[in-house]
Amino acid sequence: AQKITQTQPGMFVQEKEAVTLDCTYDTSDPSYGLFWYKQPSSGEMIFLIYQGSYDQQNATEGRYSLNFQKARKSANLVISASQLGDSAMYFCAMRDVRMDSSYKLIFGSGTRLLVRP
Amino acid sequence: DTGVSQDPRHKITKRGQNVTFRCDPISEHNRLYWYRQTLGQGPEFLTYFQNEAQLEKSRLLSDRFSAERPKGSFSTLEIQRTEQGDSAMYLCASRGGRAAITDSNYGYTFGSGTRLTVV
Numbered sequence: 613a614q615k616i617t618q619t620q621p622g623m624f625v626q627e628k629e630a631v632t633l634d635c636t637y638d639t640s641d642p643s644y645g646l647f648w649y650k651q652p653s654s655g656e657m658i659f660l661i662y663q664g665s666y667d668q669q670n671a672t673e674g675r676y677s678l679n680f681q682k683a684r685k686s687a688n689l690v691i692s693a694s695q696l697g698d699s700a701m702y703f704c705a706m707r708d709v710r711m712d713s714s715y716k717l718i719f720g721s722g723t724r725l726l727v728r729p
Numbered sequence: 730d731t732g733v734s735q736d737p738r739h740k741i742t743k744r745g746q747n748v749t750f751r752c753d754p755i756s757e758h759n760r761l762y763w764y765r766q767t768l769g770q771g772p773e774f775l776t777y778f779q780n781e782a783q784l785e786k787s788r789l790l791s792d793r794f795s796a797e798r799p800k801g802s803f804s805t806l807e808i809q810r811t812e813q814g815d816s817a818m819y820l821c822a823s824r825g826g827r828a829a830i831t832d833s834n835y836g837y838t839f840g841s842g843t844r845l846t847v848v
Binding site for chain 1: 760762764769770771772773774777779784785818820822824837839840841842844
């Protein structure tokens with residue numbers, strides 16, 4: 613079964629510093645997609661970054677980058693130059709791409725990030 | 730397009746009452762998902778529609794839960810005889826084509842959710 617594990621329930625980071633949020637995954641499928649979402653207190657899930665299992669390079673989107681280590685089955689999110697507005701819950705998710713699947717997302721339990729001024 | 734809309738944003742109900750939530754997806758998206766998110770946890774998949782057909786249901790979707798998507802447009806999620814354990818955020822998401830890799834958000838757009846509190 614596919615599974616996402618986020619082992620950091622909460623993290624603190626000083627404003628303007630970088631922070632790494634951990635994510636490990638488990639799947640037997642060779643083809644999969646990994647996502648990171650941000651969920652502020654208002655509740656909406658905001659897409660941050662995507663990494664495909666066959667992508668040769670680590671994904672980057674502005675201040676977000678994904679440290680993809682396929683052999684270790686990890687997909688850590690790195691946020692550079694943290695801002696106060698980055699304080700939120702962060703979820704790692706995997707797309708279920710098995711044959712005839714719904715392509716639903718499987719989420720981890722999340723990491724709450726608090727940015728200190 | 731204003732994204733995925735969910736209504737209501739908040740619902741407080743007494744145990745045993747029925748509640749219904751609505752999701753309006755992005756108009757050109759034919760795929761729709763419902764998730765449930767309890768406090769401090771990640772969203773858990775409930776059910777999936779492709780057009781009007783409900784193609785997948787999680788075992789989390791007990792017989793008290795029913796979802797519909799008439800005409801393949803908006804969707805409703807009904808919970809009958811609510812229990813305190815049903816208190817959660819109910820999220821709806823929609824997406825377009827099979828992979829939609831070219832979409833800026835790789836296909837999934839989430840609504841802001843309906844927060845249900847059962848007292």
